[in-house]
Amino acid sequence: MTDSQPTAEGIFTEHHTAYRFTPEPVSDSELAHLYELAKFAPTAMNSQPLRITFVRTEEGKQRLLPLLAEGNRAKAESAPVVAILAADTDFHENLPQLLPQSPSAKDGLAADAERRAQMARNNAWLQSGAFILAVRAIGLDAGPMGGINAPAIDAEFFAGTALKAILVVNIGHVAEDGSFPRNPRLSFSEAVSLA
Numbered sequence: 013m014t015d016s017q018p019t020a021e022g023i024f025t026e027h028h029t030a031y032r033f034t035p036e037p038v039s040d041s042e043l044a045h046l047y048e049l050a051k052f053a054p055t056a057m058n059s060q061p062l063r064i065t066f067v068r069t070e071e072g073k074q075r076l077l078p079l080l081a082e083g084n085r086a087k088a089e090s091a092p093v094v095a096i097l098a099a100d101t102d103f104h105e106n107l108p109q110l111l112p113q114s115p116s117a118k119d120g121l122a123a124d125a126e127r128r129a130q131m132a133r134n135n136a137w138l139q140s141g142a143f144i145l146a147v148r149a150i151g152l153d154a155g156p157m158g159g160i161n162a163p164a165i166d167a168e169f170f171a172g173t174a175l176k177a178i179l180v181v182n183i184g185h186v187a188e189d190g191s192f193p194r195n196p197r198l199s200f201s202e203a204v205s206l207a
């Protein structure tokens with residue numbers, strides 16, 4: 013699934029989780045396009061705590077691969093770009109810019125590290141879902157992986173910062189047979205109730 017830009021339906025139904033990729037590179041402009049879409053995900057207080065590190069050099073891959081669950085290493089190795097998604101627990105510093113209508117928001121959160129950490133994770137996860145769909149929206153394939161040593165990634169990539177790794181996403185063009193069969197989904201009646 014690749015060159016053409018999929019329809020909204022295609023983003024959800026055609027593209028699915030990719031585990032092996034072709035060597036075709038992902039360009040700088042594709043990465044920029046991806047962010048320009050993903051950034052519009054709504055977040056509480058417009059907090060936007062998601063931070064993204066695109067790992068695409070051989071050196072970067074060598075730093076990251078040992079910090080993934082063993083079963084995930086070959087998947088990441090085959091991807092031209094591996095995104096480390098992290099939550100910035102100091103996101104409140106940006107609130108004067110991002111939420112100018114609420115000048116006291118930053119100070120309230122500055123005094124509450126626990127609430128900040130929880131907000132950062134919740135909203136970065138929400139943004140991560142949009143990020144995965146944005147990858148598909150620009151005609152690429154994504155392989156999200158939660159099997160990571162997050163504290164080790166924090167130490168290797170984010171030392172001295174407030175960033176906390178939450179997810180790694182392999183990005184590229186899925187190889188032939190690079191996906192498992194589509195996994196089943198719950199039906200409307202299993203997942204939805206009407207009140």
Ligand SMILES: Cc1cc2nc3c(=O)[nH]c(=O)nc-3n(C[C@H](O)[C@H](O)[C@H](O)COP(=O)(O)O)c2cc1C
Binds near residue numbers: 028029081084
């Ligand atoms: C948050 C998250 C964590 C995941 N972690 C892993 C992982 O560590 N290793 C892996 O091979 N797949 C992982 N996956 C892939 C899921 O198993 C896959 O997206 C799901 O089964 C749906 O598959 P489908 O898109 O082919 O239907 C993860 C997916 C998500 C969204």
